[in-house]
Amino acid sequence: MISLSASMLFMSSAAWSQSANDWESGEQIFGKICQYCHTQGVGPVLTDRNLPPVYFTTIARNGLNAMPAFRPTELSAADLEKVAAYLSQSASERNQ
Numbered sequence: 001m002i003s004l005s006a007s008m009l010f011m012s013s014a015a016w017s018q019s020a021n022d023w024e025s026g027e028q029i030f031g032k033i034c035q036y037c038h039t040q041g042v043g044p045v046l047t048d049r050n051l052p053p054v055y056f057t058t059i060a061r062n063g064l065n066a067m068p069a070f071r072p073t074e075l076s077a078a079d080l081e082k083v084a085a086y087l088s089q090s091a092s093e094r095n096q
Contacts (some may be wrong), residue, residue, distance in 0.1 A: 026086025029079050033070075043067060046087050053084035060084075 063069035
């Protein structure tokens with residue numbers, strides 16, 4: 001559990017050091033902050049789940065199980081909304 005948290009912190013810290021200008025879309029933000037855990041089998045797959053944006057924003061802000069909470073200083077409200085909107089889209093909507 002500690003090593004999982006440490007690796008999540010390390011990967012997220014690397015993403016936070018990137019310029020905010022690099023984070024233009026929800027997909028890019030997901031790729032820099034969330035992808036490490038949520039595409040590698042550490043956390044659940046988040047895409048194509050037909051969940052509302054509020055589901056993602058609530059868990060990101062409050063944490064759940066092994067997932068840490070992301071403070072507004074770590075992930076702005078605007079960026080979090082972009083990620084939530086991206087994740088709430090179906091694959092066909094994202095590919096249009």
